[in-house]
Amino acid sequence: MAHATSIQYEPVAEIGGGAYGTVYKARDTESGQFVALKSVRVQTDQNGLPISTVREVALLKRMEQFDHPNVVRLMDVCATTRSDQETKVTLVFEHVDQDLKTYLEKTPSPGLSPERIKDLMRQLLCGLAFLHSNRVMHRDLKPENILVTSQGQVKLADFGLAKIHSCHMALTPVVVTLWYRPPEVLLQSSYATPVDIWSTGCIFAEMFRRKPLFCGESEVDQLGKIFEVIGLPPEEEWPTDVTLSRTNFPPLMPRPIADFVPEINEQGAQLLMKMLTFDPLKRISALNALEHSYFQDEETLTQKKS
Amino acid sequence: MARTGFCDSKPLLDLHKKVDERRAPLRTWANACGPIDRRQPIADESRMATGKVEPEHRWERRLSMQTSEGIIMGFHEDSRTHTADGCVDEPVLLYPHGLQGLHSLQALVPSLLRHEVEMALEKLNLIWDRTFAWDMFLDMMRTQTWNSLPNTDLPRHFTDATRAVLVDWLIQVHEMMHFQEETLYLAIHLLNRSLRKIQVTTANLQLLGMVCLFLAAKKEECLLPEVSGLCYLMDHTYTKHQLLRMERKVLCGLKFDLSFTSPLHFLLLVASVAHCSAKVVWMARYLLELSLLEGQCVVFQPVQLAGAALCLSRQVLQEPPTPEGEAAWCLAYSIHVGSETVLLRIMQILASAAARAHSRETCATFIKFSGLETMHVSGHPGLKNASSLLGICT
Numbered sequence: 001m002a003h004a005t006s007i008q009y010e011p012v013a014e015i016g017g018g019a020y021g022t023v024y025k026a027r028d029t030e031s032g033q034f035v036a037l038k039s040v041r042v043q044t045d046q047n048g049l050p051i052s053t054v055r056e057v058a059l060l061k062r063m064e065q066f067d068h069p070n071v072v073r074l075m076d077v078c079a080t081t082r083s084d085q086e087t088k089v090t091l092v093f094e095h096v097d098q099d100l101k102t103y104l105e106k107t108p109s110p111g112l113s114p115e116r117i118k119d120l121m122r123q124l125l126c127g128l129a130f131l132h133s134n135r136v137m138h139r140d141l142k143p144e145n146i147l148v149t150s151q152g153q154v155k156l157a158d159f160g161l162a163k164i165h166s167c168h169m170a171l172t173p174v175v176v177t178l179w180y181r182p183p184e185v186l187l188q189s190s191y192a193t194p195v196d197i198w199s200t201g202c203i204f205a206e207m208f209r210r211k212p213l214f215c216g217e218s219e220v221d222q223l224g225k226i227f228e229v230i231g232l233p234p235e236e237e238w239p240t241d242v243t244l245s246r247t248n249f250p251p252l253m254p255r256p257i258a259d260f261v262p263e264i265n266e267q268g269a270q271l272l273m274k275m276l277t278f279d280p281l282k283r284i285s286a287l288n289a290l291e292h293s294y295f296q297d298e299e300t301l302t303q304k305k306s
Numbered sequence: 307m308a309r310t311g312f313c314d315s316k317p318l319l320d321l322h323k324k325v326d327e328r329r330a331p332l333r334t335w336a337n338a339c340g341p342i343d344r345r346q347p348i349a350d351e352s353r354m355a356t357g358k359v360e361p362e363h364r365w366e367r368r369l370s371m372q373t374s375e376g377i378i379m380g381f382h383e384d385s386r387t388h389t390a391d392g393c394v395d396e397p398v399l400l401y402p403h404g405l406q407g408l409h410s411l412q413a414l415v416p417s418l419l420r421h422e423v424e425m426a427l428e429k430l431n432l433i434w435d436r437t438f439a440w441d442m443f444l445d446m447m448r449t450q451t452w453n454s455l456p457n458t459d460l461p462r463h464f465t466d467a468t469r470a471v472l473v474d475w476l477i478q479v480h481e482m483m484h485f486q487e488e489t490l491y492l493a494i495h496l497l498n499r500s501l502r503k504i505q506v507t508t509a510n511l512q513l514l515g516m517v518c519l520f521l522a523a524k525k526e527e528c529l530l531p532e533v534s535g536l537c538y539l540m541d542h543t544y545t546k547h548q549l550l551r552m553e554r555k556v557l558c559g560l561k562f563d564l565s566f567t568s569p570l571h572f573l574l575l576v577a578s579v580a581h582c583s584a585k586v587v588w589m590a591r592y593l594l595e596l597s598l599l600e601g602q603c604v605v606f607q608p609v610q611l612a613g614a615a616l617c618l619s620r621q622v623l624q625e626p627p628t629p630e631g632e633a634a635w636c637l638a639y640s641i642h643v644g645s646e647t648v649l650l651r652i653m654q655i656l657a658s659a660a661a662r663a664h665s666r667e668t669c670a671t672f673i674k675f676s677g678l679e680t681m682h683v684s685g686h687p688g689l690k691n692a693s694s695l696l697g698i699c700t
Contacts, residue, residue, distance in 0.1 A: 047533050049524075
């Protein structure tokens, strides 16, 4: 079995460390296509593959059947034994050369056009709405795992991996960027799908700025940078189940988002602030964001023209 | 009847001899699915509207080729390409017909159905939030079309009889483990697919069956059996190591795709919308479980199997019709997908399976449904000549 995988997929290059292990670019010797190989090592006990892995990978497989345009294709899954205690699950994804980070870096001055940003955002939110409607949250959304094909199609990658890896994660502390993390994660409160919306908001701003919005160096520093923009939230919105107290932060007032993202239009700024809402329950959902007037005005304009 | 070696492990689970002592309660949420009292404004309105009409003409079955019923027809597009018998399936739709002034009621059917489906899903504890109920139902209808197999072909050295013996044994193990009913349906589905995807020798057939049940349990159950316990049930014919190796083999063969829309969900859903009596539901569940033993049934969609089981159950039990019951049944019946021919074919397969269930070697299901908790449905005299019953009705 182990051989079957390595024969079919011939590694070409290492493409990233990633939080969950090495990712390889490989060639599918059957089709000649390039693929991205992500291997997860899971502890196997006496009862075989852990339930969580079986369920999560099955969920990824099930979502694959819907063939969503804004989600990276999962082409194959293999399980191989490494030892009695460890099984390697290899997920074979389609390979897309470019991620949003390099796409933004490559864009010449003065950056992306407002129409292009709107298109990217719509695709990003479509993919996210699809994940969320399937009870999958990404948890680690950032420009590096948003892929942009040469045709400009957005594809979300690395979703759902967080859960498969979670037990592994606890064992190996890895440096994961804090810049796209929402306050509830930084405060170690409970969290759900709104985490991805916060990250999307940060990325939305970054598309205009071409540099990250909040570049904190630690959890507290990251929170401080966030409050410099959105202001210190009121006492009643501060989660009660956290150790970090609200009094650790200076009482800042929210500042106009245009100070940080000058090129954004009024509707865009409105939507951005709904995404960068401190209270996850009040944060806009992916589906509602797609309905926002920021996306609608373009359509109505073209309708009027025709 | 081909006997294979693994039947020798029967003494370990001798479920056949002591029918009454060994009856274990079927632990499932679905047990509570009896007639449901609903007092809904929309439903009442429709019943009032139909109340004035002569009973025998009020609802008539007919085939509909129309696509105007957008909501109900939504999922038919996918199913049309799926053919069980080579011809293009046309959706069967039942709706009030042949009456003047019923246009408003016809227009009401989709929203009425939607409402009833939402209520039923909630009642069956399949959803937490009613806002998503209809989407979930449409999703079930769409995904279930992927759960039928293209043909009944088995690998050369296996026969339907061998398969039936294995399924019968798995039904016994499943019952002994007190697993959920869904786990059984998923296990048999995984088995059907694995048999076609991976190569297994006859000697390893029992191991494959057990692994499918184990994987189904990993997907559905909260409490898992120990691998060593499973090996014990197979009389230590295989080692733990072999079992875990087979688990990986099956997972790789199926590419980790363990999704399945269980026919049982459809059965309970339709039965709930149709306000079926507890006895009709138990009878239908018995007939549906019998379908697991029939190799020919793998080509049918879950919703078709569930619909056929309920139709046959009603015909066998012949409960006196009530106006409300008939109206609810007609509404529920519009969930059916596929041609009338397919429906009848499944009903015939189930009827003949039920007629000989008591005399077959593979009678775990017959025994399971013979007890008091299941209202003795498998012993119902009507099942003996159920096939001829179908002949008269068509």
